[in-house]
Amino acid sequence: MDFTFTDEQRMFRETIYRFCKEEVYSLCEEADLKGEFSLEVWKKLGSMGLLGLPIPEEYGGSGADFVTCCLAGEAMGHAGLDGGHTLALGAHTYLCAANIMEHGTEEQKKKYLPGLATGEDIGCMGLTEPGSGSDAAALATTAVKKGDKYILNGSKTFITNAPLAKVFVVFATLDKAKRHKGITTFIVDRDAPGISTGNPMHKMGCKCSTTSEVFFEDCEVPAENLLGGEGNGWRIALGGVEWDRSTLLSPFLGGAMFMLENCSRYANERRAFGKAIGEFQSIQNRIADMRVFLEAAKLAVYRVAASKDNGVMLNPLLASVNKMYVGDKGFEMCSAAVDLFGGYGYIHEYPVERGLRDAKLGQLGGGTSDIMRMIVARFMMM
Amino acid sequence: MIDYELTKEQKELQGRIAAFCRTDIAPAAASLDSAAKEKVPEILRGQFRKLGAAGYLDLLLNGDFVSQCMAGEELAKSCPATFLAAMSSGTAFGMALQCFGTQAQKARFLPGIASGDTIGALACTEAEAGSDLSGLSTKAEKKGDRWVLTGSKDLVTNAPVADAFLVLAWTDREAGLEKGLSMFLVARGTEGLAVGPTLETMGLRGAPTAGINLSGCSVAADALVGDAGGGYILLGRITEWLKLSLSAMSVGLGVACMEVSTGHGKGKKAFGKPIGLFEGVGAKLAIMFTQNDLGRLLTLRAAWSLDHQEAEAPVLASCAKLFTSESVNKIADLAMQVHGGHGYVKGSAIERLYRDARFAELAYGTSEMQRAFIARDSLNRYKPA
Secondary structure (H helix, E strand, O other): OEOOOOHHHHHHHHHHHHHHHHHHHHHHHHHHHHOOOOHHHHHHHHHOOHHHOOOOHHHOOOOOOHHHHHHHHHHHHHOOOOHHHHHHHHHHHHHHHHHHHHHOOHHHHHHHHHHHHHOOOOEEEEOOEOOEOOOHHHOOOEEEEEOOEEEEEEEEEEEEOHHHOOEEEEEEEOOHHHHHHHEEEEEEEOOOOOEEEOOOOOOOOOOOOOEEEEEEEEEEEEHHHEEOOOOOHHHHHHHHHHHHOOOOOHHHHHHHHHHHHHHHHHHHHOEEOOEEHHHOHHHHHHHHHHHHHHHHHHHHHHHHHHHHHOOOOOOHHHHHHHHHHHHHHHHHHHHHHHHHHHHHHHOOOOOOHHHHHHHHHHHOOOOOHHHHHHHHHHHHOO | OOEOOOOHHHHHHHHHHHHHHHHHHHHHHHHHHHOOOOOHHHHHHHHHHHHHHOOHHHHHHHOOHHHHHHHHHHHHHHOHHHHHHHHHHHHHHHHHHHHHOOHHHHHHHHHHHHHOOOOEEEEOOEOOEOOOHHHOOOEEEEEOOEEEEEEEEEEEEOOOOOOEEEEEEEOOHHHOHHHHEEEEEEEOOOOOEEEOOOOOOOOOOOOOEEEEEEEEEEEEHHHEEOOOOOHHHHHHHHHHHHHHHHHHHHHHHHHHHHHHHHHHHHHOEEOOEEHHHOHHHHHHHHHHHHHHHHHHHHHHHHHHHHHOOOOOHHHHHHHHHHHHHHHHHHHHHHHHHHHHHHHHOOOOHHHHHHHHHHHHHOOOOOHHHHHHHHHHHHHHHOOOO
8 A cells, every 4th residue: 555656756747737837727717718729728738748648659648657647637627727628638638549549459559649649639539429428328320331431320419629629539339239239439530521510519617628519421431440349339438437537537636626725825815804714614614625525536536547557457336436526526615615715706717616617517527426326326236 | 656455464454354343243233232331341341352352452552554444444344332442442542551651551551451351441521621622620730759630531431341541631730731731540449530420322332431530539650651741742642543543433334334224225125126226225325335435545545644654644634534424424314214214213223323423523523623623734734925
């Protein structure tokens, strides 16, 4: 048992934190106010190697381990980066590039990873459909093999990065009757005939990530773009859960640090009835609860990351626990932060308003909290 | 490098203690709760001797905190009252002596504490002083080469069965909390020491509790534990260990609630299927699992921190204590709901565990005190220059 990061990991985190705080934070604030993705932010993240962290160096990435990837996410959140840009990074790096890295052929890796690793090409992943969210095995996008091509038909929705993406990792079924066993994964290029994306959606939070539908109308995908073999899509989707429950949650963890710091500062500075509001117990209670959340969330996120680094099989119960806790409690804590700031908490120019909007996604994306409880209960009842 | 895995030795220990608790400790849990209070000491002595033979009490004196917390969870899962009595003797009394006592004090009491033949207790709280020790009134006056103790203590766990007490008293009230309090060893039978009637507690009834009265209670100079005036610091250390121990207790109790509830969820049928397959019940089981799992992580994290003397160990221990004690109450409540009317009946396990759980949020720093302490840590860190 060991709860210390290596010196190298700590230094890396510090570097990312400083960089993001000094060079990226204010850009994110402006972008969020406009509700727009910022290519400038994206390029800055790319310049630090953050868009291809886990990708091996030979494909242009940084070859970072899981824990380091989480530390980077934590540092970005801690520096105050908005949930939209970190989500865009998450979808790009962990849902798109990492899937190609883990399941791709040598040719696929050579073709796609270098562009993705620098952020020059933006990636996304399409699993959710209008008719299937948490029940992903019910997806209806079809793939039919015709000669040396697969023909895809159907549509995807809520696809993060889709409006900007060059590379799409897409789940479709070869035979809907087979449910899980029919699901197959493809890499689809933006310029493939028959693929199109909808208008960007207007979201409640994480506004700087672009989100849209993706349509496939007799979309032609070359057979060599099959990812991980026919019928292996479900396994790939489940494998992605490990990234989802650690690296994608890590910016929320950093966000909680950002929030705790800001709340503590504000509670020290803001005065009422002749004393700093931090002297009031009701304010202290919120700060204490944020701290407890932060400690628990930290342990939860790095447990999944460390298990992957150390080659321990991920316990699906624990992954669901992470998602449920960080999602639900994180939102509750962001709400407490807004309360702590009073009226200022409701104003965009103060640092906690955005957090509350962004945190709501934690309870919804990548499996709702209801579904997490269902998964845990199902295992317990076995 | 981050690694959450227990060592091979720790895993073996966990397995051994779990098996021992299941077969040797759990069977007396219900009777410790329901027995008339005059019958409790005999049953409890039996539990102590078994704990001694299994090496559990020695672990409290000499083991690392991670191992202690792991083993403690298993014991609390089998019988929370036995856990509390063992903690009060082995940790609150025993480890305090182990860390701060003289060779003679250790030689006199620790072999018995380790074997379970001697039971210890810690006497700090008073009617007017709990979290705020400045309200203490018990005092120790130097008379010749002896100390004379006067005052009374409240809510002393193990008092009805204890063979020896650690008593916190003023040796120099003018010097204030941090330099004026001292800890004394007082053996049962010392003239002037009287143990009050056993209190009727809501739960954890197998860990009998009473007040003690010290009236001209004279002890030799070597009854002082640690330095004169060092009582506050000593108590601070003990409280850190106890916060951690209570965290392990809460997790064990929470797991017990979860296990009986899961069993009920599988066994009890309604509308043609086990009730655990209904989403409403399943979600409750899932929350129990989540809170126990994260509570265990926080507890082991704080224990590891204390083992490695990290500066943040005290605040992590408070985080663990706050999280786990509130969790176990939530869990017990959910467990009662899962059991329906059957849980509301005396004799059901969940009825007992529900009462036992309430203690965790009250003892060794209420949740209110933990929050104040934790918040102070963050507020101080971000003070304006």
